Structure formats: structure tokens, C-alpha cells
Amino acid sequence: MSIQSTNTSPASDLERLDRADVIHGFSALRAQATKDVLIMDSAQGMTVRDQLGREFLDAGAGLWCMNVGYGRQSIADAAAAQMQKMCYFHSFSNFSNEPMVRLSERLLRLAPGNMARVVYANSGSEANDTQIKLVRRYNNILGRTKKKTIIARMSSYHGSTVAAGSLTGLEMVHRTFDLPIPGIRHTLAPDYHRRPAGIDSPEAFSRYLADALNTLIEAEGPDTVAAFIAEPITGAGGVLMPPTGYFREIQKVLKHHDVLMIADEVITGFGRTGRWFASTDLGIEPDLVSVAKGLTSGYFPMSACLISPKVADVLYSDKSEDGMFAHGFTYSGHPVAAAVAHANLDILEQEDLPGNAAKVGDYLISKLRQRLGQHPLVGEIRGKGLLIGIELDADRASRRPFDNPHHAAGLLSRSCLEERLLVRGGHGRVVAALAPPLIATARDADEIAARLERAIERVARGLTASGAH
Ligand SMILES: Cc1ncc(COP(=O)(O)O)c(C=O)c1O
Known part of the structure; x- marks a missing residue:
């Protein structure tokens, strides 16, 4: 699945205007000329939809802020x-x-x-x-x-x-x-x-x-x-x-x-x-x-x-x-x-959302450890409540970081997007940072863990294909 949009998409005019007129925060200016622009359009609960109707599960709460969920x-x-x-x-x-x-x-x-x-x-x-x-x-x-x-x-x-x-x-x-x-x-x-x-x-x-x-x-x-x-x-x-x-x-x-x-x-x-x-x-x-x-x-x-x-x-x-x-x-x-x-x-x-964050956070961490704890690329899973980091290493046993973390981090963020999962990165390191809205349920946690597992498999394939691993 590609997240590339086509030129005939309804978003394409906006994409062109966006590229021509806007400097985005924390964006690579030259890459922005060619990169997909995701024009987000509506949101409810844990889900954000773009103008093409693609739905993303927001495990990053926007920029770590959407605590009560969208659309209240x-x-x-x-x-x-x-x-x-x-x-x-x-x-x-x-x-x-x-x-x-x-x-x-x-x-x-x-x-x-x-x-x-x-x-x-x-x-x-x-x-x-x-x-x-x-x-x-x-x-x-x-x-x-x-x-x-x-x-x-x-x-x-x-x-x-x-x-x-x-x-x-x-x-x-x-x-x-x-x-x-x-x-x-x-x-x-x-x-x-x-x-x-x-x-x-x-x-x-x-x-x-x-x-x-x-x-x-x-x-x-x-x-x-x-x-x-x-x-x-x-x-x-x-x-x-x-x-x-x-x-x-x-x-x-x-x-x-x-x-x-x-x-x-x-x-x-x-x-x-x-x-x-x-x-x-x-x-x-x-x-x-x-x-x-x-x-x-x-x-x-x-x-x-x-x-x-x-x-x-x-x-x-x-x-x-x-x-x-x-x-x-x-x-x-x-x-x-x-x-x-x-x-x-x-x-x-x-809704006692702090309490829910404690409960669902514990569940999500245990699910992640169960699914990804032994994965050869997963160096550490850490966090508290609904603030969780999954760090990827080139070599799990020695905790050796990637020679080119930028490349691996790019692969990880693209792979998550391809799974329609929004996560935050970890500047300068290869981390999927999870901070979903505090309304997350155990089912949402299962879905986040499943999508992340698939994304990390994509990263593994991408690293092999590029000869980086
Ligand atoms: C811990 C912390 N402090 C301060 C800031 C800055 O907040 P703002 O982007 O609203 O200026 C952030 C933003 O992510 C943050 O994570």
C-alpha cells in the first residue's frame, strides 16, 4: 500500500498551493517540494481522516496533545x-x-x-x-x-x-x-x-x-x-x-x-x-x-x-x-x-482519563513486549501510562545503534504511515513514540500493537533491500 496521492486527487490543488506558499514546522524544505502533503480534514475519537478519505489511527495524539480525543x-x-x-x-x-x-x-x-x-x-x-x-x-x-x-x-x-x-x-x-x-x-x-x-x-x-x-x-x-x-x-x-x-x-x-x-x-x-x-x-x-x-x-x-x-x-x-x-x-x-x-x-x-491511561498503558506495554519484545530490531520498549517509546537498534544484543539512524528513522515513519498509524519519532534516534489519546481502549491498544508490528516488519524488509542490514 502506498500513501502516495495522485495528481487527479481532490487534494492536489491544495497540495500544490501548500508547497508553493507554506513553510511547515520541522520539515525538510527541499524534500517538501516532492514529498506527499497529507491534508488532514476531519477527526473523531482516535481517528484522523485526510482529504482523500484515508483514515489514520492517531497514536501520537497530534503533537502529544489530544488527550481527550477528537470531536468532543x-x-x-x-x-x-x-x-x-x-x-x-x-x-x-x-x-x-x-x-x-x-x-x-x-x-x-x-x-x-x-x-x-x-x-x-x-x-x-x-x-x-x-x-x-x-x-x-x-x-x-x-x-x-x-x-x-x-x-x-x-x-x-x-x-x-x-x-x-x-x-x-x-x-x-x-x-x-x-x-x-x-x-x-x-x-x-x-x-x-x-x-x-x-x-x-x-x-x-x-x-x-x-x-x-x-x-x-x-x-x-x-x-x-x-x-x-x-x-x-x-x-x-x-x-x-x-x-x-x-x-x-x-x-x-x-x-x-x-x-x-x-x-x-x-x-x-x-x-x-x-x-x-x-x-x-x-x-x-x-x-x-x-x-x-x-x-x-x-x-x-x-x-x-x-x-x-x-x-x-x-x-x-x-x-x-x-x-x-x-x-x-x-x-x-x-x-x-x-x-x-x-x-x-x-x-x-x-471519565477518569488519567486512570484509563494507567490501565490501558500497562496493557499496551505488555502487548508490545509480547509481540515485539524479541524482535531482532527492537532494542527497548519503555514508558509509563500512554507515553511509550519503542527504540530500534541495528543489533539488539549489543544495543548497537544504526550507522545511519536518519535512514532507519525515515523508513520507520514511512512504514507507520503505510499502516495508517500516526506515531511520533525520537529526534536523532530510531524510535516510534506512542502517545495516543487517553480515551484509548484495550482494542485500540491491540490495533496499535498490530499495526506497529507490521510497520517494523516493513522496516526490516526496507533495511534488507537497501543493504543497510
Ligand atoms: C516537553 C515540551 N515542552 C515544551 C514544548 C513546546 O511546546 P510548543 O510547541 O507549544 O511551543 C513541547 C512541544 O512538544 C514539549 O514537548
């Missing part, structure tokens, strides 16, 4: 009602709106740890940019004007704006854009699958990673290091599970050097890992939390920074210039986004 009437109704009542007003200065105020109370109740304040933005990148500014302001108020460096991790993804893209630990995001900006450093990724030789337990690897962080902080000078940012479970970098004890060891180092902990829960928040927030499960005690994606399940853009009392108290202690917080966006705290978020949270709560 109650969310559309909430958006329409709010648009009719008051389609927009800003939240600068002392202007406010009811959906935003009530959402803030709700978020602080749901939040991991003890959070005191909310700052709104529109995307995960903007939330993480805002975190950098909050951290700078916090230390400026405390008079620690040198304490500004933020440490992120290699293989992490925190966004693609100038600042959040600098936090991101993927070379591709930095290359040609002159990133990272000064004041951002990267430490080792919690990549147990590609751990150095001689490390023989997750606990030992956690200590090794914490030592590396400590060494970096000491080399930089602890009085210059302000914060550490981490996804509880690395998403776009290939679904990397923190090894046992990782955050305990890391937080010992952070506390010792008085460095703030920022949990980037943009993917992991709102039920994805089987809990409302992954921080709770992984023993993370964040000072700041970034949320986006599952906050509105992608029905409307919205993100937020959640701020602990420790940071908020300092922010409110500022006596200079009336404590003017000169930051915000035209659409921060958008009333329609907030109304959508409420309707989305209602569904997550009423």
Missing part, C-alpha cells in the same frame, strides 16, 4: 458559548475574566506539589521562556544578580523560540539559528539505553548523572547557576524514562547549590503518564511547572507556568517600581482558551 461536542459548545458571550478580552494590568480566574483556582488545586500562582501564555515554548524570566527576576530581587544560568539536558525538548529552543537539547534545533543563547548549559540525558559501558544498574546511572550535574554546576560556579529544567519523562527526544532514583539524586545536588527545579510537564501533564502529573509519581518537588498541550487537549492554544510559594513570595516581595511585572502576551489568559480548558478538564475528571 462539550468542548466545541463551551468555546462557542464563550465566543458569543465575550470572545476576547486581555488580562493585562487589572483586567480579568471569570473563566481564567476559575481555571487558575482549578489548576492550583490539581497541580503537583504546592503551587501558589499561575502565569498564562499560549504555547509550551512561551511558558518555558516565561520560566527563564521568572527565574531571572527571582534572583534579581534576591540580589543574586550573577545567579542566572539555566541547566537543561541533552535530548530534551522545551520548545523552539529563541529562549526555549536554547533550552532544548537537540542540535537540530540550534543549528543554523545561532542557538543556544548565552546562559544556557546542557547536562547528560537520562538515557539508560545508551548508557556508558561499565554502568550496570539504573541506580548507579542515576548517581552518575547527578555527579555529572554537580560537576557542571561546580565548573560554572554555583553562584551563577539559577535553575535546572527537565521533562519528568523526556518526550520528543525519544521517550526516555528516568532511571530509578534519578530525580532524588538530582534534587540533592540542586538543593545543595540552591538551584531551582523547573518541571516541564508540557507532555506529561493532564493524565498522559497515568497520573495527573508525572512529577507526583517520580518524586519531583518542582519550584516551577510548565503546562500546555493536555491543558486544552489542543482544542485551543493555552499554556501556563505554575509558581510555588517559595518563588511567588520572592516575586511579591519586590518593592522596586511598584513590582511592575512587565511581561505577558495579547492572548494570555484568553477567555475562550480558559473555557475550553474547563470543558477539557471536566472530561478528564468525569
